[in-house]
Amino acid sequence: MKETIELAERVKHLPPYLFDKIDKLKKQARAKGVDLIDLSIGDPDIPTPVHIVEALKDAAPKPQHHRYPSYEGMLAYREAVANWYSRRFSVMLDPGTEVLSLIGSKEGIGHLPLAYVNPGDVVLCPSPGYPVYSIGTMFAGGEPYFMPLLETNGYFPDLSAIAADVLKRTKLMFLNYPNNPTSALCTVEQFKAAIELAHKYNFIICHDAAYTEMYYNGKKPMSFLEIDGAKDIGVELHSLSKTYNMTGWRIGFAVGNPDIIFGLGKIKTNLDSGVFQAVQEAAIAALDTDEAALAPLRDTYRARRDALYNGLKSIGIDAMKPEATFYMWTKVPKGYNSESFAVHLLENAGISATPGNGFGAAGEGYIRFALTVGVERMKEAVERMRKII
Known part of the structure; x- marks a missing residue:
């Protein structure tokens, strides 16, 4: 047998x-x-919009794209991300140290705990929430602590309900607004409360912002990084998947605190070889798309x-x-x-x-x-x- x-x-x-x-x-x-x-x-x-597909077609034959890409992403791509953040959120980013390419935001979510979470550390995960928050935590040996998102609290965690002994062991908090699966939005005051808590207990906030460009009432969702103090303790992950119908292209980015970005990059350099540069060129075309389109x-x-x-x-x-x-x-x-x-x-x-x-x-x-x-x-x-x- x-x-x-x-x-x-x-x-x-x-x-x-x-x-x-x-x-x-x-x-x-x-x-x-x-x-x-x-x-x-x-x-x-x-x-996917035609102009993005055409950008890939133009870039794919270029011999320089047929070799290993840079681990952190092409500088031109990271500059396009920084420019988009400046236009969209009035958030200024250094493309050299505060922007990192991702093979889709899911990859960044899964890898971030490997960079910062030790066995026994707590990671605060929303419930209901994207399953990869807790799965990435478990791969790193951390303990997911589930924060209920209830209709009664506007689908934002009741931060006051988290015990101090849990917070003292917390290394990372995941937030996600606009929220999947509830579709809830987040207020300035709610973001501020989370940031104050992270400063008090010295943990990282990772804001999954994949849906900021999918809104209906004319009021644009905000970036977590717009809030004072956010970049001191946090990063934000974005994906081109939903905004530009590029789910199969597998490209996104992490932005924010340069030290946290560096730690995530350390994991990525050891576990992946970056995003095909022709896809990055197509992503530049996507990020340069006129908002009206x-x-x-x-x-x-x-x-x-x-x-x-x-x-x-x-x-x-x-x-x-x-x-x-x-x-x-x-x-x-x-x-x-x-x-x-x-x-x-x-x-x-x-x-x-x-x-x-x-x-x-x-x-x-x-x-x-x-x-x-x-x-x-x-x-x-x-x-x-x-x-x-």
């Missing part, structure tokens, strides 16, 4: 990755011939949001109307929990959605819909739900 090679302990104790599990359920449904309406994963269905994309998601929100309301489902992101955080109907309602939708309506408890215990009782199908398809999803609820 062939001997079994055991997994490492750090892998054995990992929960199943949420989106991997959802993918398997979707494949099973499609194999049965189900006409699936996929509202589960935040993967834009709209193609993004308005039609926001209009598209606004129409989808309204179709789904109005439809859910018409059948008695309580949803939060998002002012940002392309997610809708929705209470499950009576008689269901998060997982049973997700299974009910999949098996009886051919609709794939994400159970809220997959984002953490505080997500129980909710389900997340992604606005990643067209308006007519969204209306069809509502009509399918109407027949089974």
Whole structure:
């Protein structure tokens, strides 16, 4: 009998990755011939803008891009990031020391704990929240401490509820606004409170800002780095995935405190070899895109949001109307929990959605819909739900 090679302990104790599990359920449904309406994963269905694709085409044949890229990212790319931050947030960054390229922001989230978290250190993670916050913590040997995001506190952590002995062991806090999965926004006062706490207990704040450019009410979400004192203790991660429909391109960036950026860079130089420079050139074209050119994309998601929100309301489902992101955080109907309602939708309506408890215990009782199908398809999803609820 062939001997079994055991997994490492750090892998054995990992929960199943949420989106991997959802993918398997979707494949099973499609194999049965189900006409699936996929509202589960935040993967834009709209193609990358043509001018960005053309920039890649122009850059790909250049021989200098066929060698190893620089670990920290091309200086031209980091300058484009710094220029974008200056235009968008009036935040000044040194492209040489305060900007680092990432293979998508997920990679930065996963690697940051490896740079700063020792076994036994605490990492404050939002719940519900992106699973990689806690998974990256566990890989580093740290202890995730889950901060509940509740409707009663505006989906921001109740910082006063975190015990002093936990805060004394804290090395890192993850925040994410506009928030996935709840779509909540963050106020200046809330950011200030987190920054004051980080200064008091000497821990890092990592703000995941992947959704700042997806907003609907004309009020632009802010950068964490706009707040006084933020750069002293924190970094902000961004992705081009959602803003420019570039999920498959795998490019993002980390900005902020130069010492923290340096530590993250130390991990990256040992574990990856950077981003293909032709992709970086395309990303420069994306970051140089006129702000007005993004308005039609926001209009598209606004129409989808309204179709789904109005439809859910018409059948008695309580949803939060998002002012940002392309997610809708929705209470499950009576008689269901998060997982049973997700299974009910999949098996009886051919609709794939994400159970809220997959984002953490505080997500129980909710389900997340992604606005990643067209308006007519969204209306069809509502009509399918109407027949089974």
